[in-house]
Amino acid sequence: MDEPSTDDAVVLHLDGLDPTDSADDPAPLARSLPGIWAGLGVRAAAVGDRVAVLSALRDLVADGLVERRVGRVESLDGRRYVYALTDAGFEQARDIRERVADRRVTVGHEDRSREVCLGTVDRVLDPPAGGAVAAATPADDPVRFEGPADTVADPGAWALANATDGTVRAGPRGVGERFVDRGPELGRFGAVLDAAATGRTEPVLVTGGAGAGKSSLLERGAAVARERGFAVGVATATADDPPYGPVLRALSGVADPERVAEAFDSHAGRPVEDPGERRSRRAALAGELADLIRDTAADGPVMLAVDDLGDADRPSLAVLGDFADRLDDAPVVLAGVVDDTATREGPLGEFLAALDGETRIPLDPLGGDDVAGVVAHLLADPDPPASLVEGVADRSGGNPLLAAETVRYCLAVGDRHDLLASGDDDPSPDPYPDPRDDVPDSVAGIVDRRIDGLPDPAVAVLEAAAVAGGAVHVRVLAAAIDRQVPDLHEWVDLLAGAGLFVRRAGGEVRFAGDAVREVTLDRLEGERERTLHRRIAAAVEDVAEPGDGQTGTWRPPTGPASATPTAWPPRPWRRRPTWPGRWATTRH
Missing domain, CATH: 1.10.10 (Arc Repressor Mutant, subunit A)
Incomplete structure (x- = not known):
């Protein structure tokens, strides 16, 4: 047969x-x-x-x-x-x-x-x-x-x-939706929210090493806050931000954007040389913005959060510090994420030293049960091989990001044990490599090898997104690499399932982590990167508004997509297929 x-x-x-x-x-x-x-x-x-x-x-x-x-x-x-x-x-x-x-x-x-x-x-x-x-x-x-x-x-x-x-x-799967529960840490975050709702407010800082899950905990804390009726504004600081950038982005989620822009233009809209005047204007800006937050808090509690505080600019950190002082009697939670490796000198050190009474939530390495949860989630198997769990725990040291990437790497390079990928009549009883012997010891090394195993069109999507930076619409990517939008969606589905991309509302995608983008950029040669920069710049300008599902600078497509219809001709109703010798059934 x-x-x-x-x-x-x-x-x-x-x-x-x-x-x-x-x-x-x-x-x-x-x-x-x-x-x-x-x-x-x-x-x-x-x-x-x-x-x-x-x-x-x-x-x-x-x-x-x-x-x-x-x-x-x-x-x-x-x-x-x-x-x-x-x-x-x-x-x-x-x-x-x-x-x-x-x-x-x-x-x-x-x-x-x-x-x-x-x-x-x-x-x-x-x-x-x-x-x-x-x-x-x-x-x-x-x-x-x-x-x-x-x-x-x-x-x-x-x-x-x-x-x-x-x-x-076949059988019960029983695998949770999240890699790691972090129940105690999320409980502490929830306690801060409870206190703020009753008027006892304090800042909260999530700390830990790279890949410990700090951003994920902040996102989950923000979701809990929304469920409890908080107005929530969250932003991620980057080294390329203009002054006050992360604060203004976070405020856009909790205050009237027009009033925020007016306050910024009044007090920080033009450069000032004198240090004393700069401090005076910054204090005035912080005061006006704090009043806006207080107005919002009069209708219900507020959570204002900034991820990656180590990359925040000095003016943003100074304003956040002022908020902590000015809003300590209002139902407002100020939350931030600080990497353990971020320097404690300079603006971040001054900000941390000035805080008073904050709650710090350190994220320690995962224990054995949580590592098993990571493996079970990614394998969609509530009882993963013990040897794989032990190897992932040893290789990752309990770091959630490294543990997840290690499992994905093992899935990518292991012998396939189902029919879809192999017709081997004698599959290996242990289809995964030993993480202790065959897996790079860094996230970057793992990601680099995983990209090596992707099809060329998927790599092209990664490269375009890496050059674009941040969140980018799939239609921009499609125009940049000359593909049809439905093709892009399918490759993005593949990359999202692999844990390399994250889909956002409105058709945008972003990288699942900085390591993926950095590794992709490192793999790009100079001329290829420059070409993608030009194409993305043109695509951002030319792509039409979302809704038609096509690129704005539309050209007649080439290849199989050119024959793709938008509708099928009517077909007669077909009976549900039956296997030979089976009791036949029909759906109406």
């Missing part, structure tokens, strides 16, 4: 979907690349497996088995590629089902298992995937397993893609 391929799994997934006749309504998630990944159980961090699915889709489109259009997709931003089988694709799906229906797999979890055929795998799933075959399950069946996620269109395709040496490991 021929070994099933990634193409086969993708075809069966699309065959298992309900028909889509209207181009006016958003397409279901399962018809997009992220939905296909989810439907086949491909983990976010398994970049090689995700690339295999993306490549399979490209091949299937080129072969005339799958067609794609550009449209909206449920729960996704922007205009995306939406995939459907052609008539030839449906014929192919029937052939695949007949070929693999009797293929034996073992569905197992812990010490229980049941051998079944791919065509009947959902008879041992609880609840039955698709909700259509409950009547086909014997009432006295003693072995039941948790079924796959709601995104699974066809349980046979899901099982085909997740078979490991003939075994499908």
